[in-house]
Amino acid sequence: MSNWFDPNKSFFKLPVVYLTIIITIIVAVVVSFFIYKYSNLYFKINYVGFNNVLEYFRVPISILAMLIPIVAVFAANHRSEQTREQIKISSEQNNFVNYYKHLEEFLKYFKEHTTKDVKFKSHNRLHSVLFPLAKKGKYHIEGSIIIRITSAIDDVYHLLQMLNNEEIRINKENSVAKIKNILLILNDLNELFDVDVATTNVHKGSIGSSIAIEKRVGGLNYIHSDFCRLINELNAIMKFDSGFIGFFNMNKLTKIQKCGISVNYTPVNENYM
Template sequence: MFKTLQAAFEPEKSFFQLRIVINTIKIVLGFALISIILIVCNTNLSITFHYEGFNNLFQIFKFPISVIALLIPLLAVYAANHRSEQTKHNLLLLAQQNNFNNYYKHIEVFKQHVTESNNHYVSNRSYRKLHSLIFPKTSEGMPTYSPSLNFLNEIDRRLIVIIKHLDKLNDASSFERARNFVDVSESIKQLRSYLTITMKNADICKVHFEGHNYELIAGGDLKEILFYFNRLVKYLDTILNIGENYSTPSMIEKCVSIKPGSIPPSFNHSNLKNLPTVKIFIE
């Protein structure tokens, strides 16, 4: 009839609204009533109102009275189980309320952390979106207070793509250097968009390459693009450093270590067909 104990003793209902209580009372009283009818129909009874009549009443109907009396211990056990389920339910509600309060307190702390991390070059206004990315709720709806492994893996994946494009800027083919130069800009834009981050003073430069139009960031100059990327990654590292146990991931460390100052000024959008080779990462 009931799959679980909680289903039988629903904590939201009062004791005498429980189906198990109602059904038990019906069954016991029904059985007692049947026994009373059988006794009355099969016994030669006469009504007398003196003391012997009342004493005999209890003697004659001893069995049905005993059956009805079984309700007392049964209902006592039911009541104890019902109270136990109500206590568990109240503790669960309290824990959920605490989790709710803690989660929104964490959002407020995160908002303050983001606000303090904003600077002249990098900022974020969609802190709730960024918070849900970094600290998603579990499948059970419980909040997490450390950066999501899925989020960190996604950041690693995106940074690896950017690093691969940067490595190919040293390719012997001028066309491949131009192709990866455009891809560096596009990948950084996608990372920024994923993080819902706003980059200030980021001039857009429109170029036509391989039959497509692109908007290169940071004026289409590799040195400025790398400064742009450096600021973005440092900002992300600062945002993630909200917990005590955070340590900078290796991919972020590698990107922060980039030194844009050595990039030749000729590596820009106006020189796409004759870009010089550059080695971004020195082993």
């Protein structure tokens, strides 16, 4: 229907309007022609003659009269479409203004409520990741982001439990696999939130080599240390959304911070990685 009543066109330039008017007039003219052609009519210039015209041409006049309600309905629909378009434009303008206001407040909140332990390359990108629908007027944190982070906490917690299991520690190959999984989880979050990995203790290159992991200053505990700092920072940042009360499994993060990685790690063949 909106295609028929384009709000950006004037009413009488709408195809549906001028075609309806033209077709109706043509039909009325054709009917009038047949009435005149096949009827024995003559016109008198007096009240009787004018009355007869109205009587004889009642059908074509009625056809023309139908244009009045039809055009009125079309005009109402056109005004409705114009009103809808104005509301849409106004809403888009409000969303535009509110988006940048939301971004401004987010950046202000970020500076006031973060520890700066984690460096993000772009605060604007961080905002767009956490609030992907902000430009459409929806200022709540994306649910999939919360699920992704809580899942990461669960996964790292279980991997660390397995790493600190004596039977797992004996099997160096299994140990290396678990450490690699933790690194993959950490790097996945670093990439998602555009973390400046140059400021972290473990960077992406660490995944490629077991020897590279061991050579990091401070040993393997830096892996989970970077992870905990990132999650704590995100937890603080995401509370900018008043509807976000924190990750439900933060108790596991506390345990991750306390337990660390106690595996007695020694260099193994890099093929394990």
